[in-house]
Amino acid sequence: MTFGKGCHLHLVDGSAYIFRAYHALPPLTRKSDGLPIGAVAGFCNMLFKQVEDSKGDDAPTHVAVIFDHSGKSFRNEIYPAYKANRPPAPEDLVPQFPLTxxxxxxxxxxxxxxxxxxxDDIIATLAREAREAGGRVTIISSDKDLMQLVGGGVEMLEPMKGVRIDNEGVEAKFGVGPERVVDVQALAGDSVDNVPGAPGIGIKTAALLINEYGDLETLLERAGEIKQPKRREVLTGMADQIRMSRELVRLDENVALDFSLDDLELRDPDPEVLLPFLAAMEFRSLTKRIADTLGVDSADIPAPAPAEDTPEAPGLPPIDPDLYERVDSMEALARWVAAIHERGYVAVDTETTSLDEMQAELVGISLCVEPGAACYIPLGHKKGGADDLFGSDALAEGQLPLAGVLALLGPVLEDPAVLKIGQNIKYDAKIFARHGVAVAPIDDTMLMSYALYSGLHNHGMDALSQRYLGHAPIPIKSLLGSGKSAITFDRVEMDTAVRYAAEDADITLRLWQLFKPQLHRAKVTTVYETLERPLVPVLAEMEMNGITVDRDTLSRMSNAFAQKMAALEAEIHELAGERFNVGSPAQLGEILFEKMGLEGGKKGKVGKYSTPADVLEDLATEHELPARVLDWRQLSKLKSTYTDALQAHINPETGRVHTSYVQTGANTGRLASTDPNLQNIPVRTEEGRRIREAFVAPEGKVLVSLDYSQIELRILAHVAGIESMKQAFRDGEDIHAATASEMFDVPRDEMTPETRRRAKAINFGVIYGISGFGLARNLRIPRSEAQAFIDRYFERYPGIRAYMDDTVAYAKEHGFVETLFGRRIHTPEIGAKGPQAGFARRAAINAPIQGTAADIIRRAMVRMPGAIADLPVKMLLQVHDELIFEVETAAVDRAVPVIREVMEGAADPAVRLSIPLVVDAGQGANWAEAH
Known part of the structure; x- marks a missing residue:
């Protein structure tokens, strides 16, 4: 068929399809060999839809899928830095490119x-040829760069939303018609492609200028007439850069192609080619669906022929727990030790009686030196198994003595020439440390996964094994049971323990072999090597140090909270006009929504009211009773979670509380704290702050707290380029007072505490993408007033809005955002719709700021042991932006400057901030006094 009038050419932007497919779907691997195929699966579904849609009056007669070539383009000769800022493709996407x-x-x-x-250049050339031949063209892409081609029979189709883009659509996007898109782009530049443009001129301003002067050349020739000094200076001084930018964004419509439009004629798929390919990819459901569409019985699908030019990937032995060795002699252990020395690395795991590393007993050790070659060394299994009601505490036979095993294995675990690999190896390192073995050096597969895939999934071993190895590990519940009848691991029968424990080491080694090379390919090696791995021993030491907690202080607080709760209950009953159970959401709902007639009441499936905190916070902006209930709930939580529960966490041997830090607990890099959680002790209320009085220093020592001052606001000022805010920080001003003065036009000497408090709430709220609803709850003011504050804030600091919009756009295009130190936080929900969309947007905006702050304090913590090594100082706790130390009283004046210097210089030399980091220090007999 000769291409001409009446023909309709579909040009599919293949590269955009690939990235959309990759970010829209969770990671998927081929079960037979672990090959990543998630993007290929999504791409094939898109192609199938293209085939199915190729019917009807508007169907294409010709079609092509166009891809970017892997090498550089002619634009790099014009401007070597073109696209230099673009990160490399994700490691698991690279092998999928040729498959698409x-x-x-x-x-x-x-x-x-x-x-x-x-x-884009090939699409431009084919669109021109088709237009000149009298045919129609539909470009299937959402790439804004292609909008310059629209018009004269060429339109665009946004594939996900099905939205067609014509001349009016282009004008709505750029403020100009297609013929002037290049001029606008030349001025506005493109941060993603590293097109410099005219600094300070965005799309809207560029469109205004082009519409006023007609075209770019006229604008540049008459730039001296422009009244705005900065704009005039940029246009006159950077005319050459702007013209170069125009050459970068202008598409080449004259690419020499070795085929004609006639060669793109639409052809039906050949089942004997397509179905074997899909079968080889192991797309079972898609294969069947397409087979049905093509009228082929899926049983008749021919087997795929092996590719002659593709070497066969070396396969790993299957995971078979029945093949693992039980080490029951010192001779056998010696053979394993020799194998470890020969290999140079070993995956190691421990089995214990408890998740509390400070009290758990060591039951066994598992080792793995190559996939499939794993063993378990039983040490502490008791006589009488899981089914023996009267099991003895005596050790079962056929085990090795702990002292002998550690004497032989301990030197290997401490050998600097042997790498020890673990999944959450901090736990195992603490277990060994309690037995006098300092495990080093280490690698951690959990932290590798975190550096690679933060935001995509959790990083527990079972989840990683199923996702990346296609193997479901033996569940621990099948050994220990659950609930009141659960047993501890020392009661598990030894042969069963071998299968479970050695499998953990085997899986860990396989994950390590998979993840280790990906760190470099994904460009997160620095994150792992400088922020994650070196933090493990630091946290382990802090956790083992623990912090002294005074049980008597907690008991007195608990009684005081109980009395205050009783007083609040009486006040609530008086406001309600009757007695009721304040702790009952249903009874509270009846009071609020039936008796008082307040709005917002909703009943659940059982017909009773729900009164969650957000509902009460809304009501508390206008009514006293819900405000008092919130105060009562706060005290109730403090009593149950801290003053009562903390007493149970005091270690009987040390008299201290030993929290455990989770490095992977938050997507942004913030640490989480568990058993007990010391990160969430409230500090906004007087009662919450009093909890810290129970954390005390031993005799002759004091607690010293060093806290970054407003670090996230400082980072926001830096990344958003808010010059007035940066200057305030440089001058050491009260940033909240400065913001209040800027926003509300109030002189500093007339500033009221309430005005400053409102500015502070907005300052911190904006970082977390706070809404008018949220600010109204925080300040307990009407929503309209809160929204007016936020609107005024963005008017005064327009750079913040620009930062937010740019960050969301980056997240949508790349599927992740980054901290200043290169930590990637994936944003898989950024394209979601409905309520989830707002959450995803706020998370993407906040992540680079909170993540950068988290990275800075991690860098400080990693450097701290070396800095305080010669001082009588122990680092005990990290709580967000604060570090708490135990210091001999006489050494405080020497210690504080050393610690402060490390913290304030933690970003250097990797990142040079345009604002100073300031650290506030305090000291006292307890944490409350020190903070």
Whole structure:
């Protein structure tokens, strides 16, 4: 069929399809060999939809999928820094690129790419040729750069939303018609592609200028007439850069192609080619669906032929727990030790009687030196198994003595020439440390996964094994049971323990072999090597140090809270006009929504009211009773979670509380604290702050607290380029007072505490993407007033809005955001709709700021042991932006400057901040006095 009038050409932006498919779907691997195929699966579904949609009056007669070539384009010769800021493709996406080309050809669709040119240039050339031949063109892409081609029979189709983009659509996007898109882009530049443009001029301003002067050349020739000094200076001084930017964004419509439009004629897929390809990819449901569409019995699908030019990937032995060795002699252990020395690394795991590393007893050790070669060394299994009601505390036979095992294995675990690999190895290191063995050096698969995939999934071993190895590990509940009848691991029968424990080491080694090379490919090696791995021993030492907690102080607080709760209950009953159970959401709901007639009441499935905190916070902006209930609930939580529960966490041997830090607990890099959680002790209320009085220093010592002052606001000022805010920080001003003065036009000497408090709430709220609803709750003011504050804030600091919009756009394009130190936080929900969309947007905006702050304090913690090594100082706790130390009283004046210097200089030399970091220090007999 000769291409001409009446023909309709579909040009599919293949590279955009690939990235959309990759970010839209969770990681997926081929079960037979672990090959990543998630993007290929999504790409094939898109191609199938393209085939199915190729019917009807508007169907294409010709179609092609165009890809970017892997090499550089002619634009790099014009400007070597072109696209220099773009991160490399995710490591698990790289092997999928050639497979998407194979998929295109398998669907019998023309697959096009050309060295030295981008896909957009080929699309531009084909669109021109089709237009000149009298045909229609639909470009299937959401790439704004292609909008310059629209018009004269060429339109765009946004594939996900099905929205068609014509001349009016382009004007709505750029403020100009397609013929002037290049001029606007040349001025506005493109941070993603590193097109410099005219600094300070965005899309809207560029469109205004082009519409006023007609075209870019006229604008540059008459730039001296522009009244705004900065704009005039940029346009006159950077005319050459702007013209160069125009050459970068202008698409080449004259690429020399070795085929004609006639070669792109639509062809039906060949089942004998397509179905074997899909079967080889192991897309079972898609294979069946397409087979049904093509009228082929899935049983008749021919087997895929092996590719002659593709070497066979070396396969790993299957995970078979029945093959693991039980080490029951010192001779056998000696053979394993020799194998470890020969290999140079070993995956190690411990089995214990408890998750509390400070009290758990060591039951056994598992080792693995190569996939499939794993063992378990039983040490502390008791006589009488899980089914023996009267099991003895005596050790079962056939085990090795702990002292002998550690004498032989301990030197290996401490050998600097042998790498010890673990999944959450901090736990195992603490277990060994309690037995006098200092495990080093280490690698941790949990932390590797965190550096690679933060935001995509959790990083527990079972989840990683199923996702990346296609193997479901033996569940621990099958050994220990659950609930009141659960047993401890020392009661597990030894042969059963071998299968479970050695499998953990085997899986850990396989994950390590998979993740280790990906760190470099994904460009997160620095994050892992400088922020994650070196923090493990630091946290382990802090956790083992623990902090002294005074039981008597907690008891007195608990009684005081009980009395205050009783007084609040009486006040609530008086406001309600009757007695009721304040702790009952249903009874409270009846009072609020039936008796008092307040709005917002909702009943659950059982017909009773729900009164969650957000509902009460809304009501508390206008009514006293819900405000008092919130105060009562706060005290109730403090009593149950801290003053009562903390007493149970005091270690009987040390008299201290030993929290455990979780490095992977938050997507942004913030540490989490468990058993007990010391991160969430409230500090906004007087009662919450009093909890800290129970954390005390031993005799002759004091607690010293050093806290970054407003670190997230400082980072926001830096990344958003808010000059007035940066200057206030440089001058050491009260930033909240400065913000209040800026926003409300109030002189500093007339500032009221209430005005400053409102500015402070907005300052911190904006970092977390607070809404008018949220600010109204925080300040307990009407929503309209709160929203007016936020609107005024963005008017005064427009750079913050620009930072937010740019960050969300980056997240949508790349599927992740980054901290200043290169930590990636993936944002898989950024394209979601409904309520989830707002949450995803706020998370993406906040992550680079909170994550950068978290990275800075991590860097400080990693450097701290070396800095305080010669001082009588112990680092005990980290709570967000604060570090707490135990210091001999006489050494405080020497210690504080050393610690402060480490913290204030923690960002250097990796990141040079445009604002100073300031650390406040305090000391006292207890944490409350020190903070």
């Amino acid at each position: 080309r194979d998929a295109t050809r398998a669907f019998n669709i023309a697959c096009i790419e050309k060295e030295g040119f981008e896909a």
